[in-house]
Amino acid sequence: MARSIRATLLLTALGAAAAALPASAAAVNAGGAAPGGEVVGGPATGGSVGGAAPGVAPAQRATSSRTGGALAGHKPPRPKVVHRRTATPRAKARQPAPKPVVPAPLVPTVSGVFPVHGPFSFGGDGARFGARRLGHVHQGQDVVAASGQPIVAPVAGLVTVKANQPGGAGIYLIVHGTSDERDYAFMHLLRGSVLVAPGDAVRAGQQLAQVGATGDASGPHLHFEIWIGGWHARGGEPIDPLPQLERWAGL
Secondary structure: OOHHHHHHHHHHHHHHHHHHHHHHHHHHHOOOOEEEEEOOOOOOOOEEEEOOOOOOOHOEOHHHHHHOOOOOOOOOOOOOOOOOOOOOOOOOOOEEEEEEOOOOOOOOOOOOOOOEEOOEOOOOOOOOOOOOEEEEEEEOEEEOOOOOOEEEOOOOOOEEEEEEEEEOOOEEEEEEEEOEEEEEEEOOOOOOOOOOOOOOOOOOOOOOEEEEOOOOOOOOEEEEEEEEEOHHOOOEEEEEEEEHHHHOOOO
């Protein structure tokens, strides 16, 4: 009797479960919630019951079908690297090595007398030794002074040249120093003021002529030169006379 009752109850329970099964499947197909799990999408999205597909870790849940079903745990494709062409720097042209600057040898000064008596100045940069001139380089130092001021021999010597160059030096004298073997040039002398002639011996401080503006001169001044090894006609070379002039002037 008892077995018959248990059998009847078991059949009743099985029948109830069979009746409930179509309703549960219908709920799954409709995208609703089923007992014991959460529905992630319906058949259109390829979802599964319970939030995870069999054999797939939770971190690898299916994404939307629009991505082709890629799993979140997979590495995304690497972005395409675009290499830009950079300009290769051109090799710099080799520059020639600068030539070493050889300083001019120092020429010792000698005792003597400043060649102009009275007020004077050394002018500006254009009056200096080495200043540029049209077609040549300035080979002396200008001593700016008033017209008619006395010009004297700075050292004892011998007058070797007296000449006139209208387009350049004007009236000029060359005196060769007897003790220092230097040649001294005095240019732009005032016309009619020369007191000596070639062959005359002169002493230091003796008047030779007066300051003028003959030849190519913009105003009265003495153009003064010092030559080592003889004046240019004898193959010598000029030196900067300013240090010597400053010593004679006591500067």
